[in-house]
Amino acid sequence: MEFLDLEKFWSLIDERLQSWLEAAIKNLPNLAVAIVVVLCFAFLAKLAGSASNKLLKRGLESRQTADLLSAIIKVCVLIAGIFISLDLLGLKGTVTSLLAGAGIIGLAIGFAFQDMTENLIAGIAMGVRKPFQIGDIIETESVFGTVTAINLRNTLVETFYGQLEIVPNKILFRNILTNYSMLGHRRVEIKVGISYADDPEKAAEVIINAINKLDFVINQEETDVYAESFGDSSVNLLVWFWIDYPGEPGFMVARHKAIATVRNALNDADILIPFPIRTLDFGIKGGEKLDAMLSNFKSTSTNTSKHSSGNAKQNAVKGNTSDNSGENTQA
Numbered sequence: 237m238e239f240l241d242l243e244k245f246w247s248l249i250d251e252r253l254q255s256w257l258e259a260a261i262k263n264l265p266n267l268a269v270a271i272v273v274v275l276c277f278a279f280l281a282k283l284a285g286s287a288s289n290k291l292l293k294r295g296l297e298s299r300q301t302a303d304l305l306s307a308i309i310k311v312c313v314l315i316a317g318i319f320i321s322l323d324l325l326g327l328k329g330t331v332t333s334l335l336a337g338a339g340i341i342g343l344a345i346g347f348a349f350q351d352m353t354e355n356l357i358a359g360i361a362m363g364v365r366k367p368f369q370i371g372d373i374i375e376t377e378s379v380f381g382t383v384t385a386i387n388l389r390n391t392l393v394e395t396f397y398g399q400l401e402i403v404p405n406k407i408l409f410r411n412i413l414t415n416y417s418m419l420g421h422r423r424v425e426i427k428v429g430i431s432y433a434d435d436p437e438k439a440a441e442v443i444i445n446a447i448n449k450l451d452f453v454i455n456q457e458e459t460d461v462y463a464e465s466f467g468d469s470s471v472n473l474l475v476w477f478w479i480d481y482p483g484e485p486g487f488m489v490a491r492h493k494a495i496a497t498v499r500n501a502l503n504d505a506d507i508l509i510p511f512p513i514r515t516l517d518f519g520i521k522g523g524e525k526l527d528a529m530l531s532n533f534k535s536t537s538t539n540t541s542k543h544s545s546g547n548a549k550q551n552a553v554k555g556n557t558s559d560n561s562g563e564n565t566q567a
Contacts, residue, residue, distance in 0.1 A: 270321035277317020285310030304388060305360065351406075355389040358409035362386070367408075372417040373482060379403055421454060422481035424491050428498055429470030431508040436463050436471055439507050446501035447477050452490055454478050469510045 289306035293299060363386070368374050372383050374393065381395035391408055393401045416422060430439050440461035448456045459477040466472070475498060479490045502509055 266324050266326070270324045273321045273324065274317050277314055277320070281310045281313035281317070284313050302363075305363075351404075352389065355405045358405035359386075359388040359390075362405060362409055367413060368415050368417075372415055374408075375414040375416070376403075376408060376411050379407075417482055420480065421478050422487065423476050423478050424487065424494060426475040426491065426494055426498060427464070427472060428475060428502075429467055429472045429509060430502070431470060431510040434471075434507045436473065438505070439473065439502065442501050442505045442507065443473070443475055443498055446497050447475065447494060450490075450493060450497060452479055452483075452485055452493075454480060469512050 285306045288309045289302060292302035292305050362368075368383055370383050370386060373381070374383060379393055379395070379401055381393045381401065383391060384394050384400070385392040388405075390405055391403050393403055395401060428443075430436065440463075443461050444459050447453060447459050453459060455478040460475075462474045464472045464474040475494070477494065479487070481487060485493070499509065
């Protein structure tokens with residue numbers, strides 16, 4: 237009985253093996269074709285990776301971004317070949333399971349490394365859009381300086397204080413970013429005040445003529461002066477002009493020379509840049525000056541002293557009269 241059961245067991249195994257062998261022989265051509273397809277796609281993936289790497293390095297400033305994108309293209313081509321091979325072998329269910337598993341794994345990795353993934357995607361997007369390049373002067377939030385390197389997850393910025401700041405790419409991608417090197421020029425603004433006794437139109441003409449004599453000023457037809465506001469002691473003017481940026485001289489040097497030029501030009505034209513002025517106004521309702529108040533105070537003090545001395549003399553006379561009358565009465 238046991239021998240019969242063992243014979244039945246081996247017969248089942250033999251039947252299963254024969255079915256597998258028949259299926260393997262039947263699918264042998266498909267297997268050969270699938271292997272050829274995988275090899276072909278592997279060769280195509282290599283060609284696509286190298287070609288895309290060369291093209292991306294020409295268009296992108298970041299070498300790391302170009303390498304990453306070319307590697308992604310290479311892997312995508314190879315995976316496509318593997319999926320096609322599995323489909324040729326009749327393993328559609330396996331393909332579906334692999335895609336579902338890859339989606340779940342990708343979702344888990346995305347949640348686990350959210351910041352890293354966000355910085356990575358932002359770095360790739362900036363590598364494609366190129367809002368700035370190495371050597372550009374940029375400003376965003378509290379970062380202001382020159383870009384020295386662009387990586388996949390961060391950007392290195394050398395500030396004008398001589399410090400190197402590592403900025404995550406998501407900050408540069410999310411927030412408002414100012415690129416001072418994109419257009420190649422920059423406007424310089426200077427505020428200056430003139431006295432109320434001087435003519436703003438004359439002051440504007442003097443300032444414009446002086447500023448346009450500086451050799452670093454460009455677009456001189458756009459150099460202008462505008463009356464900005466009425467100050468406590470002056471009429472406030474806004475001077476602006478354009479310079480090449482980045483360029484020589486730098487922004488700080490250009491502004492320094494312009495301020496010195498404006499000051500000297502106004503001084504030569506006898507136009508006053510006033511100090512803060514304070515006017516003292518006296519009286520209950522105002523309108524009385526200090527000298528008038530002092531003169532009134534002196535006259536009032538003089539009249540009071542005269543009136544007091546006159547009363548004292550009258551009192552002295554009355555005292556003498558009463559004393560004399562007393563003496564007469566006693567006599």
